[in-house]
Amino acid sequence: MKVGIIRFPGSNCDRDVFHALQLAGAQPDYVWWNQRDLSQFEAIVIPGGFSYGDYLRAGAIAAITPVIDGIKDIVKEEKPVLGICNGAQILAEVGLVPGVFTLNEKAQFICEWADLKVRTNRTPFTHLYQKNEVIKMPIAHAxxxxxxxxxxxxxxxxxxxxxxxxxxxxxxxxxxxxVCDLEGRVCAVMPHPERASESILGSDDGLKFFKGILDF
Incomplete structure (x- = not known):
């Protein structure tokens, strides 16, 4: 299964996602911000980082790049799209998921492990978990x-x-x-499943996010 990983200036989790997808059994490949045609891919992942330095606000500049048109076409084709951290902010910025991810309540960058509850397992990325299952993944965002x-x-x-x-x-x-879109195929999460894809990292709870794409 071919999965595209979107790269923007400032992306810094793209290689981590590439490795996690390989562990899951996918065939990942990188896609730059100026590429419009994503039709060769069966799924898309937008990794974390600081696209365009988070100028204006996180995801604002990435949201007006050519690759967004390609991502919207992927959504129309009913293929899965996952946004992680900055990727989640971008999906919210372009309206592919509801709501916004804005400044933390305390104006500081948070980087720590978190216990998370899987509140729905109807998405391609969470369907290998039990609903209300508690998993461990890190967060890293302002x-x-x-x-x-x-x-x-x-x-x-x-x-x-x-x-x-x-x-x-x-x-x-x-x-x-x-959160996800109404159909459940576009998913935006702030925690980093790629940083919890092997037990040596402290948890492998996140690997099912990527295995789920293949299984779906």
């Missing part, structure tokens, strides 16, 4: 606080993917740290 005006709709439509199981370190609404 703009990860989730907010939406439509929290009731998200709950009713089962669009909340991940939530903090313990402390709510960034002050997110309802402790949300991952």
């Amino acid at each position: 703009e990860g606080r989730y907010y939406t005006e439509y929290i009731d709709e998200l709950r009713d439509q089962d669009q909340i993917v991940l939530g903090f199981a313990g402390d709510n370190p960034n002050g997110s609404l309802d402790a949300i740290t991952g």
Whole structure:
């Protein structure tokens, strides 16, 4: 299965995602920000980092690059799209997932391991987990606080993917740290599953995110 990994100036988790996808059995390849045609890929991952230095706000400049048109075409073709950290911010910025990821409640960068609850397993990336299963993955962001005006709709439509199981370190609404579109094929998560893909890293709970793409 061919999976495209989007690269922007400032991406810094692309190689980690490449390795995690290989561990899962996929055939990953890099895609630069100026490429529009993504039709050769069966899924897309937008990795974390600081695209364009997070100028204006996280994801704002990446959201107007040519590759976004290709990602929207992938969504129309009903292929899975995963955004991790900065990738999640970009998906929210372009409206492919609901809500926003904004400045943390305490204005500081957070980098720590977190216990997370899988709040839906209907997405390609979470369907190998049990619903309400608690997993361990790291977070690393300054703009990860989730907010939406439509929290009731998200709950009713089962669009909340991940939530903090313990402390709510960034002050997110309802402790949300991952959401999906209505169909469940576009998923935006602030935690880093690629950094929890091997037990030597401290947890391999995140590997199922990538194995799930293949299984889907």
